[in-house]
Amino acid sequence: MTTTAADSTDAGLAAPVSSRLLVTRRDPETTSYQPLGFLTFNGHTYTFRYLRKAVIEDGFRALPGLSDATRSHTSDRLFPIFAERVISARRPDREMSMTALGLPVDAAPFEVLQRSGGRRVGDTIEVVPAPTISPDGTVSIDFLVHGVRYQSSEAQERITRLRTGEHLRIVHQVDNPADRRALLVTDQDALPLGYVPKPLLELVHNVTDSNAVVLRANPPKVGFHFRLLARVTGRMANDHQPFTGPDWETIS
Known part of the structure; x- marks a missing residue:
């Protein structure tokens, strides 16, 4: 994807x-x-x-x-x-x-x-x-990009120059040896910037007609964890409410 x-x-x-x-x-x-x-x-x-x-x-x-x-x-x-x-x-x-x-x-x-x-x-x-599906059928997911610390110096500098609203790409990295579900976050020129957090992989995989944008890009002084805040919007496949069903039943 x-x-x-x-x-x-x-x-x-x-x-x-x-x-x-x-x-x-x-x-x-x-x-x-x-x-x-x-x-x-x-x-x-x-x-x-x-x-x-x-x-x-x-x-x-x-x-x-x-x-x-x-x-x-x-x-x-x-x-x-x-x-x-x-x-x-x-x-x-x-x-x-x-x-x-x-x-x-x-x-x-x-x-x-x-x-x-x-x-x-x-x-x-x-x-x-x-997240919940909005009345218009869309869903919005915000996340701090993971793995920024392991990206190139070029990526670190690029993150500093990103602007709110700038387009991003979410790329399914099927050849990732650690996780074939991995979703790589890149800029529009395909420069790797980090990854979608693993707890969100299944959710983001099921978003269709998706858009990805920068919510906030921060300088290195904030630390790697807070460098890049992103948003993915789109529609959930089959209008399925996230985190619902038998696997998500709670005790009492």
Whole structure:
């Protein structure tokens, strides 16, 4: 699959509204991601529910602070395992980080998690938004491009020069030895810039009539993880709502 952007697209920084985040854990040896459950927020209460399929798998490990996998967990405060992944308002680099994510400095914790993915250096937990299909049948997926640190110096310089709304390409890298589902992110001249995050591969593969654009390109000082924020829009195959069906049923 190769996607390019259409001539007109909404490149606004406003994140698509999502009240549900899929929580995943990466296997350090295989680098594959295991979906664990959903974190939701209704404006007042946070809820975390494990996936039934995840709990019955061999080697299942509950998340710290959410050890009871037989019930849903609710709180009026963000659970510590996720709160520690939100950039603190007391950190001196908070403003720079929020700007890199295209968010206001006072962005709510759930919004920060949605945009940042909650990733930390040396950690294996990552969250991704569970988008919904809009009334007009379209879907919008925002993500921070993975693997930027491993790209060429030319790519690093190119990212710095990218502009909001600039067209990107998403290329199915069928010959990738690590993952035949891999989706490479390039500029319009096919210069590799990084990859679509693995937890989003199945989702993005199922987007048709897709457009890819830059939401924000940041300088090297923000760190590799925040260098490039992208958006893919299009239509889900068969109008299927993402992350629904038997494999995505939760406990209670």
